[in-house]
Amino acid sequence: MSRIVGIDLGTTNSLVAYVDDRSGLPVVIPDADGRRLLPSVVAFTPDGVLVGDAARRQLARRPTDTVYSVKRLMGRGWDDVKDDLRHLPFRVLPAEGTVKLAVGGREVTPPEVSAIVLRALKERAEAHFGHPIDRAVVTVPAYFNDSQRQATKDAGRIAGLDVVRIVNEPTAASLAYGLHRLGQGTIAVYDLGGGTFDISILRVKDGIFEVLATNGDTHLGGDDFDRVVQLWLLEDIQSRHHAALDRDCVDLARDNEAMQELRLAAEAAKVRLSSEERTTLTLPFEGFTYHRAITRAEVERLIEPLVTRTLGPCRQALADAGLTPADIDQVVLVGGSTRVPLVRRRVQELFGKMPHSQLDPDEVVALGAAVQAQILAGGITDMLLLDVTPLSLGIETLGGIVSVLIARNTTIPTSAREMFTTSVDGQTVVDLHVVQGERELAKDCRSLARFELRGIDPMPAGMPKIEVTFLIDANGILQVQAREQRTGKAASIEVKPTYGLTEADVERMVEESFTYAEADVETRLLIEARNEADTVLTHVERALRQAGALVGDDERRRVDGAVAALRQARAGTDRDVIRERTTDLNHATEPLAERMMDAALKGALGTRRADEVMRSGGAS
Amino acid sequence: MSDYFDTFGLERRLEIDAAALQRRFYELSRQWHPDFHQRATPAEQARALEASARVNAAYRALRDPVVRVEYLIRLEEGRETKEGATVKPKAPPALLAEMFEIQEALEEARAGAVDDVTRTTLVTQREGLRQRLAGTEAALAGPLSVAWDRATPDERPAALGALKEALATRAYLRTVIDDLEAVLGERAEETHVAHRRH
Numbered sequence: 001m002s003r004i005v006g007i008d009l010g011t012t013n014s015l016v017a018y019v020d021d022r023s024g025l026p027v028v029i030p031d032a033d034g035r036r037l038l039p040s041v042v043a044f045t046p047d048g049v050l051v052g053d054a055a056r057r058q059l060a061r062r063p064t065d066t067v068y069s070v071k072r073l074m075g076r077g078w079d080d081v082k083d084d085l086r087h088l089p090f091r092v093l094p095a096e097g098t099v100k101l102a103v104g105g106r107e108v109t110p111p112e113v114s115a116i117v118l119r120a121l122k123e124r125a126e127a128h129f130g131h132p133i134d135r136a137v138v139t140v141p142a143y144f145n146d147s148q149r150q151a152t153k154d155a156g157r158i159a160g161l162d163v164v165r166i167v168n169e170p171t172a173a174s175l176a177y178g179l180h181r182l183g184q185g186t187i188a189v190y191d192l193g194g195g196t197f198d199i200s201i202l203r204v205k206d207g208i209f210e211v212l213a214t215n216g217d218t219h220l221g222g223d224d225f226d227r228v229v230q231l232w233l234l235e236d237i238q239s240r241h242h243a244a245l246d247r248d249c250v251d252l253a254r255d256n257e258a259m260q261e262l263r264l265a266a267e268a269a270k271v272r273l274s275s276e277e278r279t280t281l282t283l284p285f286e287g288f289t290y291h292r293a294i295t296r297a298e299v300e301r302l303i304e305p306l307v308t309r310t311l312g313p314c315r316q317a318l319a320d321a322g323l324t325p326a327d328i329d330q331v332v333l334v335g336g337s338t339r340v341p342l343v344r345r346r347v348q349e350l351f352g353k354m355p356h357s358q359l360d361p362d363e364v365v366a367l368g369a370a371v372q373a374q375i376l377a378g379g380i381t382d383m384l385l386l387d388v389t390p391l392s393l394g395i396e397t398l399g400g401i402v403s404v405l406i407a408r409n410t411t412i413p414t415s416a417r418e419m420f421t422t423s424v425d426g427q428t429v430v431d432l433h434v435v436q437g438e439r440e441l442a443k444d445c446r447s448l449a450r451f452e453l454r455g456i457d458p459m460p461a462g463m464p465k466i467e468v469t470f471l472i473d474a475n476g477i478l479q480v481q482a483r484e485q486r487t488g489k490a491a492s493i494e495v496k497p498t499y500g501l502t503e504a505d506v507e508r509m510v511e512e513s514f515t516y517a518e519a520d521v522e523t524r525l526l527i528e529a530r531n532e533a534d535t536v537l538t539h540v541e542r543a544l545r546q547a548g549a550l551v552g553d554d555e556r557r558r559v560d561g562a563v564a565a566l567r568q569a570r571a572g573t574d575r576d577v578i579r580e581r582t583t584d585l586n587h588a589t590e591p592l593a594e595r596m597m598d599a600a601l602k603g604a605l606g607t608r609r610a611d612e613v614m615r616s617g618g619a620s
Numbered sequence: 621m622s623d624y625f626d627t628f629g630l631e632r633r634l635e636i637d638a639a640a641l642q643r644r645f646y647e648l649s650r651q652w653h654p655d656f657h658q659r660a661t662p663a664e665q666a667r668a669l670e671a672s673a674r675v676n677a678a679y680r681a682l683r684d685p686v687v688r689v690e691y692l693i694r695l696e697e698g699r700e701t702k703e704g705a706t707v708k709p710k711a712p713p714a715l716l717a718e719m720f721e722i723q724e725a726l727e728e729a730r731a732g733a734v735d736d737v738t739r740t741t742l743v744t745q746r747e748g749l750r751q752r753l754a755g756t757e758a759a760l761a762g763p764l765s766v767a768w769d770r771a772t773p774d775e776r777p778a779a780l781g782a783l784k785e786a787l788a789t790r791a792y793l794r795t796v797i798d799d800l801e802a803v804l805g806e807r808a809e810e811t812h813v814a815h816r817r818h
Binding site for chain 2: 164386
């Protein structure tokens with residue numbers, strides 16, 4: 001029996017973990033350089049595909065070919081995501097039952113992009129163990145619907161991984177905490193990640209983790225915090241530097257590279273403000289430098305409505321579990337966005353108790369996935385997770401009304417049987433429309449699939465009795481079986497999923513994924529070295545244009561020489577030489593950079609010198 | 621086919637020790653949950669999946685005393701056991717007459733703005749109905765359940781009838797309370813109404 005690993009396939013970062021045989025504890029597998037998080041970013045460059053940190057460094061450089069936050073597109077159709085797209089720098093196109101990303105001169109689906117991240121984690125685990133890994137437990141937000149779960153499974157298959165179980169992130173986190181050792185209790189897991197929010201209420205007793213209720217929002221997370229800060233910065237820059245922007249006819253909002261720089265700056269500022277009260281931003285632009293201080297209070301004002309949006313689902317989950325905040329014994333925080341102080345305050349206010357955050361909120365889900373993997377492998381027998389289905393499952397009946405077959409928060413696996421018949425004499429086919437959601441009309445719910453029951457013997461209307469069993473398995477994924485009661489024979493069902501890939505699509509992608517093979521290590525390092533060289537060259541050229549007057553003749557010659565040397569090295573294939581020349585150019589331009597920074601600060605802050613500002617302004 | 625009481629090895633009685641039921645649920649879950657059958661043959665896995673789904677459905681039907689009564693009535697009347705199917709019996713005529721006044725107040729409140737006097741009246745009425753609902757549920761879980769368990773075969777139809785009437789009263793009260801809450805604007809946060817009324 002080969003090992004099963006646990007994978008947290010996150011919006012922002014992904015991780016792989018396993019349970020160590022000797023200690024019995026879950027541990028994260030780092031890469032060769034000791035990095036534990038793999039940024040969920042994939043860059044499609046002319047020289048090959050980059051993933052993780054290497055891809056992340058391409059975000060501002062190749063905004064249209066570098067994919068991030070693809071989890072928000074998983075299992076979704078064009079109508080679900082079209083409003084989101086104006087914020088994304090890469091091109092997204094409508095496609096049958098899914099969307100496609102037009103990146104690096106080709107079209108890929110969200111599961112294929114996720115598969116590239118999964119494959120990198122698979123390879124990381126294989127390097128660690130020294131043998132192939134082909135099975136994994138993968139986590140998803142608890143509030144993911146059937147199509148989103150299916151898309152995650154498809155991603156695994158394309159990556160060459162058999163996803164033996166889909167586990168909900170908040171429940172995985174509770175496994176990692178080993179809360180059963182505390183004995184008996186009721187726990188609220190508040191999970192705010194990069195792109196999704198979940199709340200789960202669990203009862204833990206005798207090693208059984210029984211989920212009582214879950215709720216959430218699959219479109220709410222740290223990404224949204226970054227976006228409001230980014231847009232606020234954009235406005236501020238436009239009002240402060242409109243003269244320079246107008247003169248050069250620059251529309252920052254339409255400049256993908258500038259917007260990515262702003263997004264990354266917003267994210268970095270948000271992260272710093274989780275531990276500091278104020279921070280400063282310095283962003284060089286064509287023709288001017290933007291410099292300002294930001295306080296935690298300012299950012300909190302911006303994100304307050306988003307944080308408040310998480311409280312409704314919390315109250316609903318409590319109500320569904322038949323509990324009040326006072327009934328909750330422990331509150332556990334999961335997801336990087338729970339580092340934001342405002343989030344902690346609101347959670348503490350709602351539940352009236354101090355939340356747990358001993359485990360790294362970025363790692364706890366992967367650790368829990370590893371525990372679940374070990375349970376499935378037979379290595380842990382005293383713990384059992386009883387999860388629920390987050391959304392009600394129903395069928396469309398006359399007048400478009402939904403008849404609920406399985407209510408939300410039902411423990412899974414679960415099944416429901418329903419009898420169907422014909423309405424016309426001689427009818428041989430019956431159509432069923434299965435939906436997921438809490439609204440009364442089918443059109444307001446999420447369409448899952450249309451089923452055609454075929455091969456019914458021609459009989460008078462109402463005579464055939466077809467029993468259909470709807471089963472939601474332990475992954476939260478629907479399976480449907482039909483049987484004609486009179487004959488006892490299984491009726492044939494044709495499933496037309498409303499969203500998602502067909503079996504043939506997935507087969508093809510498994511084949512094609514080999515041609516998408518990641519650039520090999522040597523090529524990757526070369527690409528990185530060239531990219532870094534390009535970045536430095538661009539900055540230097542911009543600086544010379546902007547501040548050429550500050551450069552003396554000697555200095556100019558040194559810089560020009562270093563530029564020429566780097567260009568020559570870049571044309572070759574020796575990455576060490578490229579790196580050396582890049583460093584040389586950086587050295588040659590250091591005095592210029594300092595003078596420019598000084599000038600920018602003077603411009604921004606009157607006549608004080610830069611070193612004074614650094615001392616008194618508390619810059620990080 | 622065996623019923624959910626059989627699944628838990630119980631007689632068909634409404635009085636159930638909640639703690640014992642939960643213990644048994646955990647035992648059966650450990651026995652059948654697919655997590656513990658990963659290395660079994662596909663046929664055994666399918667059997668475990670089905671058994672596990674049945675244990676979950678049985679626990680859902682039996683753990684709550686009122687839901688348990690609804691399940692018992694379906695069993696006694698030999699109806700299909702549809703999980704999640706709504707039971708909507710007719711409200712007792714006496715109750716309808718009694719609620720006439722409240723319904724009128726509701727109509728008025730829906731037609732125009734709710735002033736302070738009307739609001740106070742509606743809040744008082746809602747409080748009264750909530751208490752009455754709690755009383756009905758307590759009767760269902762307590763004396764009415766006990767009565768059914770103790771009834772001789774001859775007395776059973778009457779005991780069952782009493783349970784059905786209490787369920788109908790409960791359903792009606794819940795509908796009126798929902799309506800009152802909606803008029804009073806107390807339901808703003810909840811957008812999901814589909815399952816409030818089963």
